[in-house]
Structure formats: structure tokens, C-alpha cells
Amino acid sequence: MNSPVEIPFNSFIKINRESEKAIYLQLADEFAKAIQLGYLPSGTKLPGSRQLSSIFNLHRNTIVACLQELELQGWIRIVPNKGSYILTYNASYKFQKIDKNENHSENSYPKEAGFHFEKSILLDNPYEHYTEKLYLTDGTIDNRLAELKIPAKLYSSILKRKTSFLKINQTENEFFLKNLANYLNLTRGLHISKENIVVTKNSEMILYIISQILLNKDDCVAVTDLSYYKTNMIFQTKNVKIKQVSVDENGMDMKALRIICENNPIRIVFVTPHHHYPTTVTLSLERRIELINLSKEFGFIIIEYDYDFDFHYSNRPILPLASTNQNGMVIYIGKFGSYLASGYHAGFMIAPENFIQETKKHLSIINQEVDPFIEQVLGEMIDDGEINRILKKLRKIYKERGDYFYDKIKSELNEFIDVNKPSGGLAIWVSFKQKINLMQLKKICSKHGLFIPQTLLYQTKKTTSIRIGFGHLNFEEIDETIAILKLSILSLIDDNNDKS
Structure with missing residues (x-):
């Protein structure tokens, strides 16, 4: 932990000033308990003695005695001119030398809940991560044009x-x-x-x-x-x-x-x-x-x-x-x-x-x-009136992109698709003239650098279609996107013909 002073020590370390037991020993016992409970994970750097003295409102000598006691018991390691570090704790109550490259999981937060709950399939996140250069959306703006x-x-x-x-x-x-x-x-x-x-x-x-x-x-x-x-x-x-x-x-x-x-x-x-x-x-x-x-x-x-x-x-x-x-x-x-x-x-x-x-x-x-x-x-x-001025400018840009996208996809893919020019919006509905496997098309496009989210694909007994957003693409990106689509469709059709 890089900022030990942020640890809320007073929330889990308590000192009884009325007890006959020496305060430095009480403090050492409380630290030991905190380490076992996982409040202080292995590798944690403790604050310096002056800071601890201020945190607990104790004399610095008391803090030094406590740290020495913890080191003698094997709970911490004091590195001269660097600080005090919590040692690795395992189930056998043994402590090992800390390896900074070691993945310490003993004190990690539980991966699974200890109680039963109903899991929803309906709410599974439909969004996918992608690394491709180009990607399709269902009709979103170009964030590069967003007014800031x-x-x-x-x-x-x-x-x-x-x-x-x-x-x-x-x-x-x-x-x-x-x-x-x-x-x-x-x-x-x-x-x-x-x-x-x-x-x-x-x-x-x-x-x-x-x-x-x-x-x-x-x-x-x-x-x-x-x-x-x-x-x-x-x-x-x-x-x-x-x-x-x-x-x-x-x-x-x-x-x-x-x-x-x-x-x-x-x-x-x-x-x-x-x-x-x-x-x-x-x-x-x-x-x-x-x-x-x-x-x-x-x-x-x-x-x-x-x-x-x-x-x-x-x-x-x-x-x-x-x-x-x-x-x-x-x-x-x-x-x-x-x-x-x-x-x-x-x-x-x-x-x-x-x-x-x-x-x-x-x-x-x-x-x-x-x-x-x-x-x-x-x-x-x-x-x-700023909203109207911004929208007037952006509508002109998005209309030009929509017109260009429609003309381009119509000319390049006309033999494969049916497409109607929408009266507005930021997306076009593309239907295929012949049945193709859209998930296979998605995979082929990905190999060529174009990501198609699964949520854009509509494949039923009656429908083989894709909703393609154009608003986020400039003219050069539109050209490249449609070129990849064409190449992928041809590849998929050729592959299907070979199999038949």
C-alpha cells in the first residue's frame, strides 16, 4: 500500500489505557490481530513511528517498542531507512519473506458470495470488448464532433x-x-x-x-x-x-x-x-x-x-x-x-x-x-439559442455522412443486399438477399479489422439483417468499413459454395 497514512487504524486497533498490560504490548497484540483478520494485507508498508505516534496519540518510544515487538514475533520486517512491512501470513500461522512478484491471495476479498441469490440471464451484459481498428454501432454520434x-x-x-x-x-x-x-x-x-x-x-x-x-x-x-x-x-x-x-x-x-x-x-x-x-x-x-x-x-x-x-x-x-x-x-x-x-x-x-x-x-x-x-x-x-445552432451544424454533417454511406453501400453491395434510405437518424437497415450466417460474417470482418457487435445482428427464419450506424464514421472510415464488409461477404459466400 503506497499511502499507509490513509489506513483507518483507529477503526480496528483499540487501546485500553486503564489496563495493567503495557500499552506497547497491547498495541502489538492489536496489530497482530489486524494482520490475521486481513485488515493489514501482506506487503503493506506501515507509517513511520512519528506518524503512528500522532495517529494513536502515544509517545514515539512506545511506538518504537511496539514495532520491535512485532518484528521479534515475526509479524513485520523492519528495513532500515525504508520502513516497516507486513510479512506474508498463511493458514499455518507461519510467516514468509515477501516476494514482491508473488501473487498474494490469502487476504484477498472472497471471489464468491457465501449466500444464495438468483442470477438473471436476462440482464447478462450484451456488450463485447473489441480491439479492431473499426467498429459498427447501432447509430451513435461521432464523439469527435460532440460539442465540448x-x-x-x-x-x-x-x-x-x-x-x-x-x-x-x-x-x-x-x-x-x-x-x-x-x-x-x-x-x-x-x-x-x-x-x-x-x-x-x-x-x-x-x-x-x-x-x-x-x-x-x-x-x-x-x-x-x-x-x-x-x-x-x-x-x-x-x-x-x-x-x-x-x-x-x-x-x-x-x-x-x-x-x-x-x-x-x-x-x-x-x-x-x-x-x-x-x-x-x-x-x-x-x-x-x-x-x-x-x-x-x-x-x-x-x-x-x-x-x-x-x-x-x-x-x-x-x-x-x-x-x-x-x-x-x-x-x-x-x-x-x-x-x-x-x-x-x-x-x-x-x-x-x-x-x-x-x-x-x-x-x-x-x-x-x-x-x-x-x-x-x-x-x-x-x-x-446555442442548442439550435449546434444541431443545425451537426445535422448537415450527419446528413452528408448518411447520404454518402447509403450511396456507397448501395453501389458496392447492391447484388447482396436490399437497403432503403431512412428519412433521418444515424443508422441504416441492411437486409441480405440470400441467407448467410451473420455470426460467421462477424468473425470474418473481425479478422480484417472491423468489429460488429452481436446486438446489431438480426437473424431469424424471415430475417437476415444488420442495423449499421454511420454517424460515428467519417468518409474515409465509411469507405474502409464497406470495403471490409464486401470482402467478408464474398469470402463467406465463396466458402459456402465450396462446402456445397
């Missing part, structure tokens, strides 16, 4: 202000909530106030809390047959019944949803209507109206997850379901600031005020609110 200077400058300025924007015991930043409500009203056609908003560190946390409030065991939740894996994981933690609804070029199939509703008491329908995850198709206007009507008829809640509204490339984006007259049956979830530097991102939920208040009760337990200083930064960036 403006929010950092504002944050520094806010910290220097003498007046506080937070009242005593206030956990929310009202300035940010008011500006966020105004921003969402203007950009998404909503009609809300700050009482209709709750903000957390990410949208997945909101989904988790919603599931805790609204779902019970054996409730039925309808999702699309190809859907966001994290959402399904969150819902299934409540032991619900997942009902899958088919998707086509116009989004969720409302006829299929009606059949499911007629045969099951659906509690929640989860949709991503702006750009369906993962296929990127937009829910048509007719189906949006029908979804609202089905909600009124069968009484299910609509959770609308609008994960990439900011990345629309037309002047008239399709407005969310939450902007319509939906009798308080739509919970709208989105992201704010995902195009800024990490740390300035937030998830938000729009819902009727009474549900917002219930959500805040749960949030108060797990403390997932955004830093109020970060919220102040975001509020001021909305108020002075």
Missing part, C-alpha cells in the same frame, strides 16, 4: 457565480425544466409545462421506473417482433408476457396489434414511431391515428420512445404521438443533448402530472437526477 467548449465554458462560469440558482433542499432546476418544456413545445408540437417533465441521466432509467410502476407479473406488453433489446430486458425483469407485433415498410402492423388485443389484456404497447428500432421505418400517419384509437378502445398505455428525433433531415419532421389528442394514454420518452460531450446528456419523460409525481417518488430513492449545474448549462444553451 460551449458547455464547459458555461459550467465554469456558473460555478463562479455568487448567487445560487438552487433553493434549499431543491433537487430540480426549474430554469432548465421551463426552458426544456418550451423547447419541446416548439420542436415537437407538444403542449406541456415543466410539471409534465421528469429528467434523468438516461432514458433506460426512465423505462425501468415505468416498468416498476405500471407492470405486474403476467401483464402483457406488446412490442414489435424486431425491437430494442434493452427494452425487452427491462420489461422481462417484471416477469411479463411479451407479445410481438409484425412490422412492415409502414411501421407496426395495426391489424396484427388488434388481433393481439382481442385475445390478450394488453397493458402497454411500446413503439418507436419516428424511426422504428431497428429497421428505421417511420410509422405512417394512418397507423398513428389507428394506434391512438386502439389505445382508447382497449385501454392500453402507449410508451413512445423517440430516441433520435433531433436527427431529422427535413424542415418538417413528423411530430410525436404525444402531440395529438390521446386522452393522457401516451408516455413520451426522449433524449436531450446526446450530440454534446459526454456528461451533458439527459433522458426525459413527458406524461400527465400525476404520473410524473409518482415517478419522482421512485427517482428520489435511487437518486438518478441529472447534476443541477449541468441542467443549468443546458437551460442556458436553450435560452440563448
